[in-house]
Structure formats: C-alpha cells, structure tokens
Amino acid sequence: MAPSGVAFYTADRFPKWQGNIFLGSLKYRHLERIVFNAQRGPIRREFLLEALKQHIRDVRQRPDGDLYILTDEDQGALPRIEPVEGP
Secondary structure, eight states, X not given: OOEEEEEEOOOSSSGGGTTOEEEEETTTTEEEEEEXXXXXXXXXXXXXXXXXXXXXXXXXXXXXXXXXXXEOSTTOOOOEEOOOOOO
C-alpha cells in the first residue's frame, strides 16, 4: 500500500467516523478508511478519493473535524473533506 499519512478520527463532525483510522496510500492513490469493532479489531475498509488519481501524501484532522488531504503530484491538491448538508 505504501502508507503515508495517518489520522485517527476523534471529532464530532462525522459521528459515524469516530474511532476510524484514515491512511493515505502512495501506491494505490486513495485514502483508506478503516472501521473498527468494539474490541478494536478492523471490520471494514473503504477506499476514498480514488477518482483524484493522485498519490495521497498526508491526511490530518482539523480541530473543527474536517479532514485535509495532501496529494503528491506536479499539480497536487489540498482537498478538504467536510459533511454535505442535506436538503
């Protein structure tokens, strides 16, 4: 996977993500979310941001609960993951 940055999600902004780990992948060019059970064993993995097609260099949780991703490309990006407001 060639892991890069890692963030343990602790904020309230995404309640369903609390206690999840987010890993950047340089090799597979995605952000991986790992969901754990009550015994702290991994139960599911989800791959995010694959459409960016960029190496994920780092991932950080901001104090407000949003996640920032740093990509490692010539035309790199610093996308922010934030909740989508419903209708």
